[in-house]
Structure formats: structure tokens, C-alpha cells
Amino acid sequence: MKTKVANLLKELYLDPADLTVGNLDVTTPINGEFIGSVGTDIPSSVTHKIEQSVEAFKAWRSLPAPRRGELVRLLGDELRTHKDALGALVSAECGKILEEGKGEVQEMIDICEFAVGLSRAINGQTIPSERPGHHMREYWQPIGPVGIISAFNFPVAVWSWNAALALICGDSIIWKPSEKTPLTALACQALLERAIAKFGDDAPANLSQVIIGHADVGETMVDDERMALISATGSTRMGRAVGPRVAARFGKCLLELGGNNAIIVAPTADLDMAIPGIVFGAVGTAGQRCTSTRRLIVHDSVYDNLVPRLKKAYESISIGDPLSGALVGPLIDKDSFDAMQRALDAAKAEGGAVFGGEKVTVEGCEGGYYAKPAIVEMPAQSESVCEETFAPILYIMKYSEFEEAMTMQNDVPQGLSSSIFTNDMREAEMFICSSGSDCGIANVNIGTSGAEIGGAFGGEKETGGGRESGSDAWKAYMRRQTSTVNYSRELPLAQGIKFDI
Ligand code: UN1
Numbered sequence: 049m050k051t052k053v054a055n056l057l058k059e060l061y062l063d064p065a066d067l068t069v070g071n072l073d074v075t076t077p078i079n080g081e082f083i084g085s086v087g088t089d090i091p092s093s094v095t096h097k098i099e100q101s102v103e104a105f106k107a108w109r110s111l112p113a114p115r116r117g118e119l120v121r122l123l124g125d126e127l128r129t130h131k132d133a134l135g136a137l138v139s140a141e142c143g144k145i146l147e148e149g150k151g152e153v154q155e156m157i158d159i160c161e162f163a164v165g166l167s168r169a170i171n172g173q174t175i176p177s178e179r180p181g182h183h184m185r186e187y188w189q190p191i192g193p194v195g196i197i198s199a200f201n202f203p204v205a206v207w208s209w210n211a212a213l214a215l216i217c218g219d220s221i222i223w224k225p226s227e228k229t230p231l232t233a234l235a236c237q238a239l240l241e242r243a244i245a246k247f248g249d250d251a252p253a254n255l256s257q258v259i260i261g262h263a264d265v266g267e268t269m270v271d272d273e274r275m276a277l278i279s280a281t282g283s284t285r286m287g288r289a290v291g292p293r294v295a296a297r298f299g300k301c302l303l304e305l306g307g308n309n310a311i312i313v314a315p316t317a318d319l320d321m322a323i324p325g326i327v328f329g330a331v332g333t334a335g336q337r338c339t340s341t342r343r344l345i346v347h348d349s350v351y352d353n354l355v356p357r358l359k360k361a362y363e364s365i366s367i368g369d370p371l372s373g374a375l376v377g378p379l380i381d382k383d384s385f386d387a388m389q390r391a392l393d394a395a396k397a398e399g400g401a402v403f404g405g406e407k408v409t410v411e412g413c414e415g416g417y418y419a420k421p422a423i424v425e426m427p428a429q430s431e432s433v434c435e436e437t438f439a440p441i442l443y444i445m446k447y448s449e450f451e452e453a454m455t456m457q458n459d460v461p462q463g464l465s466s467s468i469f470t471n472d473m474r475e476a477e478m479f480i481c482s483s484g485s486d487c488g489i490a491n492v493n494i495g496t497s498g499a500e501i502g503g504a505f506g507g508e509k510e511t512g513g514g515r516e517s518g519s520d521a522w523k524a525y526m527r528r529q530t531s532t533v534n535y536s537r538e539l540p541l542a543q544g545i546k547f548d549i
Pocket of ligand 1: 155201202206281336337338339340496497498499500
């Protein structure tokens with residue numbers, strides 16, 4: 049594995065020799081083998097990088113936005129060329145299957161394309177002024193250095209959603225990746241540096257930087273008032289730590305945190321579509337997506353048909369080395385495996401019937417933590433179902449009335465993704481009406497995970513309220529400015545006020 053990773057690093061313009069001397073060891077979840085070590089930052093080096101980022105911002109913000117888009121276009125080119133290598137490095141470092149590793153890089157390519165187009169479309173609006181001879185306009189200005197905090201499970205795509213938008217918006221960026229996945233972060237930075245070199249001299253030095261380390265490193269960035277926006281993707285626990293710190297200094301925060309995503313299977317659901325949707329959502333990325341399907345709310349008329357078919361599908365899933373064609377790879381580490389076992393024990397104590405969930409020993413990968421994805425039939429949506437356990441556990445509950453299903457769907461602290469499988473038009477529309485799903489994502493006849501980059505991505509309640517990626521999420525990376533220009537020879541006051549002097 050070490051040789052494989054070294055070769056991938058070389059393909060991605062990193063010198064493997066440099067990546068064996070740091071103080072942060074990186075192991076692959078595939079078999080627990082050591083694959084490199086990287087140097088970490090300390091608070092003073094973070095402060096220095098922030099200073100540099102402020103300088104880079106001052107230069108970058110003045111370049112025309114379409115020119116800034118050119119850099120993101122070049123980054124997209126690098127990603128296209130290196131999709132296989134980066135996808136494989138993602139697999140090696142976070143354990144997702146190769147197909148999903150490459151899919152993640154595809155998301156990066158897609159967001160680059162989207163951002164290039166946006167670089168000519170970050171429009172403000174003109175607003176009718178109530179005063180004669182006046183123009184009122186809204187401008188979107190670059191906001192400042194943007195801090196990006198990302199998690200191990202999407203170690204590269206989440207950075208790109210933020211980086212591509214921030215860069216076309218005129219912001220400099222500093223990225224704190226998960227300490228579990230620093231190699232992929234360094235590889236992305238190397239690809240962006242190549243794009244910068246091709247771009248030319250008008251890209252300032254230190255436009256994009258990486259900081260590596262544990263919480264103290266992140267905290268230094270989070271607390272620094274020069275960081276205009278902190279965009280943090282990860283657990284609700286992390287968001288609870290980051291949000292108030294940024295708010296205390298009146299900084300801006302974009303939080304994309306945990307999910308507890310449900311699929312409702314209605315009486316008219318097409319089960320041939322629902323089953324693959326459910327299985328991909330629940331076991332894809334070994335249940336370690338923030339959009340993973342964690343709850344199934346099944347109408348009692350289809351329950352006895354659906355659940356045995358699901359169990360059969362689960363039995364056919366190959367669990368093993370994610371680089372060798374398995375459908376489900378390992379959990380990220382032992383802590384994650386232990387959390388899964390604790391959650392299953394808690395569900396049993398609440399009356400749940402557990403199917404699967406056992407440890408799987410994979411030949412040649414004995415140092416990895418592989419588990420059979422679990423299905424848990426629950427008598428009710430009890431306490432453990434309301435928690436997000438980052439593992440392949442699918443809780444199944446029954447319902448009889450549509451309103452009951454909607455209440456159950458919304459009755460968890462998180463609000464990221466949701467879906468319904470139904471062929472009843474009324475149910476489908478009710479699911480996405482004002483009193484329907486309270487999530488940021490509400491799908492009909494597709495699963496909860498695998499969102500396209502074109503939509504705004506994020507959710508409500510404990511999910512944090514932020515939106516990344518598509519639609520008008522770019523506005524979070526800019527500051528809004530209202531400008532009124534008087535082109536008359538009078539000075540009328542607004543609201544009709546007379547102020548004679
Ligand atoms: C995440 O798990 O943090 O919708 C992001 C999806 C992916 C992104 C997941 N496009 O499943």
C-alpha cells in the first residue's frame with residue numbers, strides 16, 4: 049500500500065520522501081498500514097499564513113471576476129487529467145471505494161465548471177429608487193480570506209465546493225483538512241499550484257494555503273478576525289465549537305453539519321427503484337456520508353415485502369478492499385467501529401431487532417475495521433434513532449398514515465436530506481410543501497445521498513443552516529453592498545423628509 053500511495057503522490061506532484069518526516073502519521077483505513085507522515089502547523093504558523101492570506105486577498109480581489117474564473121478553469125483541467133490518481137488517493141486515505149473516490153473528483157470538476165460560468169454571472173441587481181434622479185444598485189464584493197474546514201469522508205470535494213466559489217468571488221483561501229486525510233489535501237493544493245503557475249503573474253502568492261493539525265490549529269484560524277468567513281463541514285459537535293467562536297467576533301460562518309436522513313416508502317412506491325436507492329444511500333461510503341440514509345419510514349402495507357428484499361440485497365453486498373472492487377469498504381477507524389457497535393447495543397436495548405452489523409475480517413486487510421452494514425427494525429423512533437452514528441446503520445420504522453410518516457421524518461434534531469418513494473402525486477407534493485419535509489434537501493423517487501453540485505447543499509436545525517456548492521450559495525463568499533447614486537442637481541431626502549438649512 050505504501051508503494052502504491054507513493055506512486056500516486058508522485059503522479060500528483062508530491063515528493064513521497066517529503067511525506068515521511070512529519071509529526072502527524074497517516075494510516076490507511078484499508079489495512080491500517082502507515083502511508084506517510086506530514087508536518088503540522090502550530091498557532092504561530094497559522095497566524096503567519098493568515099497574514100499572507102490577507103495580502104493575497106488585497107491583490108486577488110481587484111482582478112476581474114472572469115479572469116479569476118480562468119484560474120478555476122485551469123484547476124478543473126488539472127482535475128480532469130488527474131482524476132484517476134486523485135480518486136485512488138482518496139480511496140487509499142479515507143477508505144471509500146475507488147468508484148466513489150473518482151466520483152468525488154468528478155464533483156470537483158463539476159463545481160469548477162459551475163464556478164467558471166458563475167465568474168461571469170455574480171450579478172447584483174438594480175432596485176427602483178423612490179427619489180427622482182437616483183439609481184440604486186446592489187453590488188457583490190469579495191469578502192476576504194475564507195477558512196475552509198473539511199471532514200475525512202469527503203476529503204477533496206468539500207474543499208472544491210468552497211475553494212472554486214471563493215476564488216471566483218475574489219477571496220483568498222486557507223484550508224484545514226481533517227487530520228485523518230492530509231495527503232489528499234496536499235495533493236489538491238499541488239494541483240491548484242500547477243494551475244496558478246499556468247495562470248500567470250497576476251495570481252498573488254499564497255492565494256491558497258493549507259494548515260494541518262488538530263483542534264488548536266483550527267481554533268487559531270476560527271478565532272482570527274481577519275478570516276472573513278469560516279466554512280465548516282463536519283460533525284454537529286465540531287459546528288457547536290466553531291459557530292459560537294466565529295459569532296463572538298461577528299465573523300461569518302457557513303456550517304454544513306450532521307444529517308439523520310430518512311426515506312419514506314409509501315404504499316404506491318416502486319420498490320424496484322426504492323431498493324437500490326435505499327441500499328446505495330445506506331451502505332454507500334460505508335454509511336459515512338452526511339447524506340447517508342439512516343432511517344426508513346415504511347408504510348405497513350409494503351413493510352413485509354420490502355424488508356426481506358432489503359435484507360437479501362444486503363446479503364449480496366461485497367465488503368472488502370475498496371481498491372479491489374468491493375461495494376463497501378472499511379470504516380475510518382476503530383473509534384468509528386466501536387461507535388457503531390455501541391449504537392447497535394443501544395438500539396437493541398430500545399427493542400430493536402438487529403440484522404448484520406458484525407465485524408468482517410478481510411484477508412490481507414486485517415488491520416482495517418470492516419463491518420456488515422446493519423438493518424435495525426425498531427418498534428418506534430426512539431432515542432438512539434435520533435442520533436447520527438457515522439456508520440452503515442439503517443433503522444426501519446412502520447407507519448400507517450401519511451401525517452405520521454411526515455411527523456417522524458421531521459422529528460429528529462438534524463435537517464439535511466430526505467426523500468419519499470411514492471407514485472401518489474398528492475403525497476409527493478405534500479412532501480415538499482411548506483408543512484412537508486423540514487430538510488435542506490427533499491427528494492422524490494431518488495435517495496437521500498449523491499446530490500448534484502448545481503443545487504445549494506446543506507440543511508436546517510443541527511445541520512447548521514449553511515449552503516455550499518450550487519444555486520446562489522456563492523453569495524456567502526461575498527459581501528453585499530447597496531449603493532445609491534444621485535445624478536440629479538437636487539438633494540431630495542428619502543421618506544419625503546424636509547430638512548431646511
Ligand atoms: C458529505 O458527506 O459531507 O450528496 C457530502 C452527497 C455528496 C456530498 C456529501 N454529493 O452525498
